[in-house]
Amino acid sequence: MEPAAAVKAGNVKVTFLPKETSTRVPAGTTLFHAAAWTGQPIESTCGGRGTCGKCRVQVIEGSAPVGPADLQHLAQEDIACGWRLSCQLEVRDEMVVQVPRLLSTPKTAMFGVGRQVLLDPNVHKVHLHLAEPTLHDQRPDLLRLREALRQEGFAMRADLAVVRTLPKALRDAGFEVTAVLCGEDLVAVEPGDTTGACFGIAFDLGTTTIVGTLMDLNSGEARGVVSTLNAQAIHGGDVLSRISHTMGKKEGLHEMQHFAAFTINGLIERLTSESGVPPEQIYEITVAGNLTMMHLLLGIDPEPIAVTPFAPAVAHGMDLRARDIGITIHPEGRAFLFPAIGAYVGGDIVAGLLATALPRGNKLRLFVDVGTNGEIALGSEPRTLATAAPAGPAFEGAEISCGMRATTGAIEGVQITENTVVLQTIDDAPPAGLCGSGLIDAVAQLYRRGLMDATGRMRSAEELAGRIPGSLASRLVGVEGVRAFVLATEEETGGRRILFSQKDVRQLQFAKGSIASGIRILMKEMGVTPDDLQEVLLAGAFGSYIHPDAARMIGLVPAVPLSRIRAVGNAAGEGAKIALLSYREREAAEVMPSRVEYIELSGRADFNDIFMGVLGFPPLDSLP
């Protein structure tokens, strides 16, 4: 959506010593923010606002004009040696800077895909002994508080609602208070020292499922995880049905907003009652979700997302009062919503890219989140591309004759041995149907065992006569003139037999073909081959269940060695936690849409050719 490519053209290289990490950033980016992007930690308490004076670095190469904050915080001789506040110095031309070692070893925690995250939340609690007013010091309460915070290195702004609480809060507490800041926003003034209690919740707001994790912002530890179905689901399983509900009746949008907030509030209630942490000590939430979920949560009409040319109302990261979207934490608590890269590459993917650090790493990696839409990103620090490919509902078991959702009895694994079929079902219940991962397995196994050719055509028992045992041959049947494979007989299910038909194979081929096309197009744009891919990351709940060899065998992912394919679990949820625990990481998320080039597949002249080319399956002997 942002013309990232155009921005890129003007980017400037910055190298941080002694680690020699480097990145290219748009001219005008501060050194501090460039460092946050690379993950290079720089000392700071104010978060890059020029107030704490701690983020000094030494400029080795590149222009470095002296700013007013430098004069205020640095000694003349240091300035003469090239020391500057990194949060004030904007990158204009190629730069090399030396970053001093951190004064103390910061708290860190492991999140996402092996990411060591500096514990440095956006929420700050600052304990203050304010001077009491006298006739010689009649400063207004707000100014008194602001100046005390400035002394501690924090900038502050306050909404009317918080100012209203000030006179009583300060006087009742004898002017000894704890100020709670979310970024620069003053959210509370609490009596005494309350720095010990500071919490936030990270939400993965999925179309189907919503997961919330209560985080202790002092320790970085999770204090509870809960999940539930999105209450919006009564109006349809996918984003398009949700959007059409807002179009169908006048109050539809309002209702959808309410359902989203209602579900989230339910999770908050469970987290607070189970942990004993009161809602008033939860000062911030982060929310990662696709762009439709974001629009619905914000109460913004999502209709333009559903129709070409897919220009949404808003796609940047949002920082707003949680209660403005009906969410019940501290009354003045904040909500951060992840930005989106495109109409169908939303905040969940940005969070996933944050958790994997794909656009900031050295390795060339492919990220695939398989669902109704396949969201794909490809790249590394110098350049990252992203796109979305519509896959339809096949991977969710819909429009598959024996398909079902991934619940009890769903076949999630299929193995066709020499002479029989071994099924793995959810909860080890008798098989009831195929869910997405079972579907992929089934096709891969049929293909591997030669029961299907590389075009996806099922072979008949006659065609295979003598080449397979009778126990398998008997499973190749015809139903109303359509070929099918008996995954489970009546004896095996204890009820109806489960048939997997030629039609089902075609549905899967369309779904995986669309995603594979998206991958191909990104690889073509980037000019790389499967050999160049150092890692293929399968994200999302579904990604955790897919068998990598099956995914590769059906051509859903490129033909790379199996060791390079990795399930990364709920990367969106991990990204939401990371953004809660580190404002530097959050800033990396906020600029991500400008650092990742969005490729629109609709209307591409080469799409159909590429799609036809990947509908079939790769030659079995081609897999490394």
Add this chain to the structure above:
Amino acid sequence: MEPAAAVKAGNVKVTFLPKETSTRVPAGTTLFHAAAWTGQPIESTCGGRGTCGKCRVQVIEGSAPVGPADLQHLAQEDIACGWRLSCQLEVRDEMVVQVPRLLSTPKTAMFGVGRQVLLDPNVHKVHLHLAEPTLHDQRPDLLRLREALRQEGFAMRADLAVVRTLPKALRDAGFEVTAVLCGEDLVAVEPGDTTGACFGIAFDLGTTTIVGTLMDLNSGEARGVVSTLNAQAIHGGDVLSRISHTMGKKEGLHEMQHFAAFTINGLIERLTSESGVPPEQIYEITVAGNLTMMHLLLGIDPEPIAVTPFAPAVAHGMDLRARDIGITIHPEGRAFLFPAIGAYVGGDIVAGLLATALPRGNKLRLFVDVGTNGEIALGSEPRTLATAAPAGPAFEGAEISCGMRATTGAIEGVQITENTVVLQTIDDAPPAGLCGSGLIDAVAQLYRRGLMDATGRMRSAEELAGRIPGSLASRLVGVEGVRAFVLATEEETGGRRILFSQKDVRQLQFAKGSIASGIRILMKEMGVTPDDLQEVLLAGAFGSYIHPDAARMIGLVPAVPLSRIRAVGNAAGEGAKIALLSYREREAAEVMPSRVEYIELSGRADFNDIFMGVLGFPPLDSLP
């Protein structure tokens, strides 16, 4: 409240050519804002945000580092000749700059005390033809709008409430819209070209009376003026009784906030129905009132204002959504509330100082607003002092035996001729009592005619026997052992006679003595004598009715030639209008508390001596 004196110490001189206007500003102030303070107009459409590139000036003396916006907007050869964007260049050391002539003659209007104000409101309407989205331009609506506004030189931020309206607003209007900005805040996106209709209301929020003026922001003309009593008055006439109501019962503050908004909304209804301008075309209001009125309107506990050491919750200027304080204009319209200089030198005085430009002018002037409190300012461009002196209710006719409010029948003028008394009453009705201006006249006339000595002691008929005609002597009476003067006999009133007693004179002496002490103390701090005062400005409704000679005769104002005493009317209301019509003037109001030194009278060791010295009246022959 702000340590203005300390700030002053670091101030730096800036001179603007060719007019050679100059000012001293705190280091770090931009040239653009320094120019706004002096009233020097500089071309600009973005209001000093670095986006329009029009505010170029040529630096003749002083350091002028080149900033990124300079590189973007100015040619290299111009930069080499010292041209810079004045809104980006912060004053660090003494500077002389050349300001180019304005490209076109700007609209101006006369306001306040002969002030020619540049018509440049904070509200901007920008008519835009946006590019419609395509598959090659999928920018989100908000970004699309922001970039179009940036092209026109405007920066923009948008609240969730406005973003919610965007998808429909843009699409219904075929992407031809008018964006309404208050400063950087996007308040509306209207279909087509609505630039012709743009209104605001300036409020003078008095403790007693609220006045609203509907202004056409395109022409600068008033479209209507209405006033009414402040509904809060049922809980007392002065600020202290209003404050004690908020302390008396739990819902008192809420009620006071409601009354303030209710009264203002009533005026808005009258203005809109009388003018035919719908409330949706009113995008902004400005409100000038004392600090207690501001706290009550904001719903902030004012109690600390009433008790020593008088440290309020907040005193800076506020820019907020009108509906957040219950005021009904455009749903997203803004309200600007004037800052205060001290707990009892409020936004009404800041507005008055804006209207008179006292702290920004060349002449040494004294500003006095007489009421329950006397607010006093003294100074000119290099230095201005302000204070508040508690006068009690005498000037409002309270605690005076024959006192009354300034309504029908109140004596507003008194003249004691050779042998009789000539009264001037409101509406020429039969005299019913004395209001403030009549009170001052009465005392002055008694003193001038020798019926009272310079200590305020009334003389008896016996004492004056033979020196005054019997017609006057008969008016000197004694009532229960207290001397009194018959202002109006029973025949003259057609009812009770109106007596003005020795006790009343004492009440007036205490009231005027307090204000005169405040004036003395400011003059002492400034090191000036009455001869140095080039003008004495009497402000407020009351100030318009006082006879300058009487005020001088009783020693309420210093003994300056009468020609130097000037009533300036409702200066607060004028200031509110000016702030509505010119954001540059508004900025001058916002920085005024940091440019005016507040002098606290409570607890001053010299107050009592000075007070005793001014209780009496100046020798008649001493008046110039």
